[in-house]
Amino acid sequence: MLSGWQKNRLRRKALARRIALAAAQGDAGQMLAGHFPDAAWPAVNAVVAGYWPVRGEIDPRPLMETFLLEQAQLALPVVMARDAPLQFRAWHPDDVLEAGAFGIDVPGAKRPVLTPTLLLVPLVAFDTRCHRIGYGAGFYDRTLSALRASGPVVAVGLAYEGQRVARVPAGRHDVALDYVVTEAGCYRAV
Numbered sequence: 001m002l003s004g005w006q007k008n009r010l011r012r013k014a015l016a017r018r019i020a021l022a023a024a025q026g027d028a029g030q031m032l033a034g035h036f037p038d039a040a041w042p043a044v045n046a047v048v049a050g051y052w053p054v055r056g057e058i059d060p061r062p063l064m065e066t067f068l069l070e071q072a073q074l075a076l077p078v079v080m081a082r083d084a085p086l087q088f089r090a091w092h093p094d095d096v097l098e099a100g101a102f103g104i105d106v107p108g109a110k111r112p113v114l115t116p117t118l119l120l121v122p123l124v125a126f127d128t129r130c131h132r133i134g135y136g137a138g139f140y141d142r143t144l145s146a147l148r149a150s151g152p153v154v155a156v157g158l159a160y161e162g163q164r165v166a167r168v169p170a171g172r173h174d175v176a177l178d179y180v181v182t183e184a185g186c187y188r189a190v
Helices: 004-024 028-035 061-069 139-150
Strands: 047-049 073-078 087-090 118-122 154-158 179-181 186-188
Touching: 028 061, 061 073, 118 139
Parallel strands: 047 073, 047 118, 118 154, 154 179
Antiparallel strands: 073 087, 179 186
């Protein structure tokens, strides 16, 4: 297991690489749908929680809009407290968002709170086992643990292929994803 400073150094390098990939591959988010696994495709009226892309994250909105056309309900995450799971509020592409924690736009407090059955997860780096490195605050790990404790949920990481690393070091509280989808392909947890 890596020490905290080693994992932080790996995270910083991966964030710099992701920003470079975003600048070079601005349309990569549009290619995600072609690689999204059929087994994870949402049913009619399923709740799909995506994210608002920041800091070079691959853009999930084209994929989310595809799900909306197939009658899924969409939601975006909201940070409620530092050590709490994320809350998911209903979102439509025409909605006006407001500033949330960490400078990320979120749906307003009057939007309904939804519980997703499909969670699209941003990441900093991933491996072919569908382990991920995030920003280090544990929001998605806590959220996945809470969601899985209350019912079935499929977690799909979205990334640029260039974010793949040989092996992500597992932390004590890290929760693996079911899939990782990139502009070039799909990985399934084994």
